[in-house]
Amino acid sequence: MKRVAITDVAAAAGVSRSTVSNYLNRPEILSPSARGRIARAIDELGFVPSDAARKISSGDTSTIGYVALEFTNPFSGLIADAIERRAIETGRTVMIGNSAGSTARQLEYLALFERKRVSGIIIATLDEIEPHLAAMRSRGTPSVVTGRRPLTAEQASVSAGDAEGGYLAARHLLEIGRRRLAFVGGPFSVQQVSERFDGASRAVREFPGASLSVLRADDRTMSAGFAAGVEMATRGDQLPDGVFAVNDLVGLGVVRGLTSFGVEVPRDVAVIGFDGDDIAAVAAIPLSTISTPGEAIGETAFDLLLHELGDTGRSFDSRQQVVAPRLIVRASTSGSDAPEPDIDQLARPTSL
Structure with missing residues (x-):
């Protein structure tokens, strides 16, 4: 079946595509008549709005990306579980990728997450990819490195001793x-x-x-x-x-x-x-x-990323955190x- 698009809804309701977009994002600016026609068209066509598209258009996303190192190691699973648990607690979602220790796959996932406009990224890396993360940070996507000490004071990190x-x-x-x-x-x-x-x-x-x-x-x-x-x-x-x-x-x-x-x-x-x-x-x-408790690393990495995003729920006196062994x-x-x-x-x- 062909997926119903926003243009289909606009045609059925007799309005412009931007009017449908306003209905999805700012319905209060539309007249009751326009809202009613669009609502009926959505119901009749079975249109499912794209949550990601709406958030991207408004410049707001509650999704973060996590690039795991190697899911063959249960330790990675503990970190991922802690990150997802904290995401649920704060009303966010997590996109997860497994690099399997491959630098090429790490970079592919970072590019994918940036295209998806995630708000920030947590990455477990074996390689020195901080210049790449710095470039992403300059474009508005902060990151937290887990499992290793950073090369620069600007890179947020959570490492084991x-x-x-x-x-x-x-x-x-x-x-x-x-x-x-x-x-x-x-x-x-x-x-x-x-x-x-x-x-x-x-x-x-x-x-x-x-x-x-x-x-x-x-x-x-x-x-x-x-x-x-x-x-x-x-x-x-x-x-x-x-x-x-x-x-x-x-x-x-x-x-x-x-x-x-x-x-x-x-x-x-x-x-x-x-x-x-x-x-x-x-x-x-x-x-x-x-x-080196994976739960503590995952929770700290998530909270540190929120801190990088300007969330004041938990304060940190340093961008570099260490979980003692x-x-x-x-x-x-x-x-x-x-x-x-x-x-x-x-x-x-x-x-x-």
Whole structure:
């Protein structure tokens, strides 16, 4: 069926297209007779007004765009859910795109959202696309970057304390007596990966005789972690006694790869991840992790974007916000499930 257009309504009502537009946006300026004819034409034709078109024409939109990094990671879902929940609470809607870690797809979604005239954009990015975001900002579309520190003070952001989290992870392994550590992750061109490794390296330097090797797992998936675990379990040289995985998915894969070849976790190798995914808590061997609450990142990113748009509902003293990481010890490093910290002890976002 052919979609009924505004010109069809105008013809049926015997008025101009602009008069129908006024009826949809400013009906009070029309006469009762004109409003009645247009209302009957809309009812008879089954015309459905374009909400997006009306908002664009008035220069007002309640829609924001969110570009997720990789929905294969449950952490992205936690952030997206928090953003959508805050949008519903404030009478807004969210358009979501998944870049799957592709710079080209990130740029495609940014262009699409700008064409759709979203009021602002939240984007989780691995790449340095701030010049592109700055250009969009100059054209009237503000943005908030999640998951990494910005390059400039003008770019709003919500990031996790990646270097501090890496330090906490390695420090935990070292404090339980592990000295031959391995970092599983990549690529190091990604800010989050390099900072987590740098934090772990700092902790290792504080313990004489400790070492930190690297196994690349650039996909950051469970299958990549499994392959790394198999490699460690089957190679001829010395097995590490502690593993810091770049995220929980990789960590779960490492545990599975190690145990598939008879390596006991944590007796032989203690393993810790990063993110705080729920799936890590219910694995066969619950995974110790560095938690950076996705809900807090998503909520803060949304509220910070509203602040950039001039909404005074929540004040911020800085455009750069940091969600502090915390250590959660589970069976993969302790040998038994340790109780998690009380929920009231969750770290709150802080400014850089």
